[in-house]
Amino acid sequence: MSSRPPIHGAATTASLVSATLGRESSSSNKAQHDAAASTSTASAANPPRGKRIVIKLGTSSILSSLTNQPKLSVLSSIVETCAALRKDGHSVVIVCSGAIGMGRLRMGLNEKPKSVGERQALAALGQVRLIALWDSLFAQVGISVAQVLLTRNDLGDRPRFENAKTTLSTLLSLPFSSIPIINENDTVSVSELRFGDNDTLSAIAAGIVDADYLFLCTDVDGLYTGNPNSNPNARRLGVVRNVALARKAVSVDTPGSNFGTGGMQTKLIAAELATAAGVATVILNGNQPTNILSVVARGLPALDADQRLPNSDQGMVSSISSLLDAEELSKVGYPPILDPPHTLFLPTSEPLAQRKWSLLHALHPAGTLVIDEGAFARISKPESGGRLLPAGVVGVEGTWERMQAVRIVLRRHRIASSAEATGTNVERDALHHSQAIQESMSAAALARRGLTTFIKSSDGSGATTPIHLAGEDQHAHLAEPVLTRDAPSELDWELIEVGRGLANYSSIESERIKGIKSSQISTVLGYADSSYIVDQLALMPTEGAPSAHRSATKGRG
Numbered sequence: 234m235s236s237r238p239p240i241h242g243a244a245t246t247a248s249l250v251s252a253t254l255g256r257e258s259s260s261s262n263k264a265q266h267d268a269a270a271s272t273s274t275a276s277a278a279n280p281p282r283g284k285r286i287v288i289k290l291g292t293s294s295i296l297s298s299l300t301n302q303p304k305l306s307v308l309s310s311i312v313e314t315c316a317a318l319r320k321d322g323h324s325v326v327i328v329c330s331g332a333i334g335m336g337r338l339r340m341g342l343n344e345k346p347k348s349v350g351e352r353q354a355l356a357a358l359g360q361v362r363l364i365a366l367w368d369s370l371f372a373q374v375g376i377s378v379a380q381v382l383l384t385r386n387d388l389g390d391r392p393r394f395e396n397a398k399t400t401l402s403t404l405l406s407l408p409f410s411s412i413p414i415i416n417e418n419d420t421v422s423v424s425e426l427r428f429g430d431n432d433t434l435s436a437i438a439a440g441i442v443d444a445d446y447l448f449l450c451t452d453v454d455g456l457y458t459g460n461p462n463s464n465p466n467a468r469r470l471g472v473v474r475n476v477a478l479a480r481k482a483v484s485v486d487t488p489g490s491n492f493g494t495g496g497m498q499t500k501l502i503a504a505e506l507a508t509a510a511g512v513a514t515v516i517l518n519g520n521q522p523t524n525i526l527s528v529v530a531r532g533l534p535a536l537d538a539d540q541r542l543p544n545s546d547q548g549m550v551s552s553i554s555s556l557l558d559a560e561e562l563s564k565v566g567y568p569p570i571l572d573p574p575h576t577l578f579l580p581t582s583e584p585l586a587q588r589k590w591s592l593l594h595a596l597h598p599a600g601t602l603v604i605d606e607g608a609f610a611r612i613s614k615p616e617s618g619g620r621l622l623p624a625g626v627v628g629v630e631g632t633w634e635r636m637q638a639v640r641i642v643l644r645r646h647r648i649a650s651s652a653e654a655t656g657t658n659v660e661r662d663a664l665h666h667s668q669a670i671q672e673s674m675s676a677a678a679l680a681r682r683g684l685t686t687f688i689k690s691s692d693g694s695g696a697t698t699p700i701h702l703a704g705e706d707q708h709a710h711l712a713e714p715v716l717t718r719d720a721p722s723e724l725d726w727e728l729i730e731v732g733r734g735l736a737n738y739s740s741i742e743s744e745r746i747k748g749i750k751s752s753q754i755s756t757v758l759g760y761a762d763s764s765y766i767v768d769q770l771a772l773m774p775t776e777g778a779p780s781a782h783r784s785a786t787k788g789r790g
């Protein structure tokens with residue numbers, strides 16, 4: 234992730250920081266690097282850097298489902314926990330739900346709001362109470378809080394994303410050194426522009442502030458394979474190294490709360506987003522917030538790089554367990570059963586750079602550019618520089634202005650998807666020369682993702698021949714492979730999201746320049762601000778992954 238401004242918390246003490254640092258090694262993860270730097274070089278000139286910690290509090294952590302009243306003792310404990318973290322040099326951001334619940338409490342309503350208007354009105358009535366409560370509690374320990382309300386739209390383009398980042402960084406730095414308290418701006422969020430749950434919002438906030446830890450506080454002790462209240466065989470996951478694989482071990486029957494909108498599914502999505510940004514993510518019980526201190530003090534297991542999973546392996550690794558087992562943990566001096574109880578998701582060993590992570594996960598895409606296979610082959614090459622020419626664009630969907638984020642969706646033969654699914658065979662009756670060009674481009678793109686494309690004989694013998702990739706470069710100059718057979722029917726195509734980027738042209742302009750050469754842009758539009766239709770393009774770590782953003786649908790050609 235990118236560099237950050239220095240953190241100025243309260244005066245640091247040796248206690249928790251040194252306990253944390255002492256456990257960590259020179260493993261590849263960001264937190265460990267930071268910690269190692271702190272232990273070895275701490276001096277007045279180079280003060281130890283505390284952790285940046287995001288704490289997400291669900292409605293169930295704030296309000297009692299029995300009395301509907303604020304859990305004052307829990308809230309006070311959160312305040313004491315945050316004060317202790319800051320005293321030890323860490324900085325804290327809170328993402329707090331509960332505006333609608335507080336609004337219901339204020340207005341004496343037992344029922345959940347039915348209409349959007351009611352929800353928005355209750356959020357407006359409740360948010361003021363919520364922040365007033367926090368303000369008065371934190372004032373007791375001399376800490377200033379700052380209210381930050383965000384919508385998806387506020388993170389819709391790079392300038393607004395950077396604004397949010399600057400505001401949060403400034404709030405955490407001197408002379409402010411405050412605790413930002415973030416919530417979704419429910420009063421103006423409409424359904425398609427909502428985060429919907431604060432788990433996702435907290436993961437995005439953790440990525441924005443370049444956090445070391447994200448704590449997802451909920452009403453159970455961690456992530457269980459089933460509902461521990463009804464299933465005696467449900468067990469809590471300990472240290473998870475791959476969220477996508479862990480998801481498979483978890484039943485949909487995991488508990489959520491009555492008050493909130495999230496559940497374990499949204500926590501898994503949040504963990505996936507945050508760990509991809511290099512943020513260790515912890516699910517624990519919000520009724521014992523002081524447990525956060527112990528988890529931060531213990532630090533992360535000191536693993537070698539090969540014991541961790543890189544981001545690009547999400548969903549594709551079967552040989553390594555998604556969980557660290559007791560033996561692996563004891564080897565690195567880590568308890569096999571986590572006490573206090575929680576589930577720890579390790580950050581990926583190769584966190585995405587923040588620019589790429591924000592494009593893939595944080596910026597809200599305003600629309601879609603559909604590209605052909607030739608264009609996909611070109612943008613898959615490092616030398617493409619993350620830029621897309623208009624020539625390879627075959628479709629424009631949605632409405633956007635310049636510099637807004639857009640999805641890049643590959644339109645490819647449905648047949649090619651079987652290559653991805655099986656990793657081996659493509660059935661094909663015959664290949665015309667021009668089709669072979671297109672196949673080789675597609676095969677090359679798949680090969681760069683570790684997949685091989687084969688031609689399977691149609692004589693029933695089952696013989697397969699790998700597509701030879703040597704010719705790929707000699708065809709790379711072709712702007713658009715030419716098909717000699719009839720255009721495929723719409724059933725022959727499938728659409729799959731392969732990345733995201735920032736649009737250099739609005740959707741209206743993009744519609745006019747799609748499929749043309751860059752040299753023709755000024756003729757068509759009367760001006761040409763860029764030869765590329767998209768800049769700063771980020772491809773998904775593996776094709777179409779992560780699953781939360783996967784969009785594989787059959788569509789029109």
Ligand SMILES: N[C@@H](CCC(=O)OP(=O)(O)O)C(=O)O
Nearest residue numbers: 292330331332333493494495
């Ligand atoms: N923004 C909403 C929170 C949405 C919500 O319920 O989230 P959560 O309790 O975390 O599942 C509110 O403040 O009421």
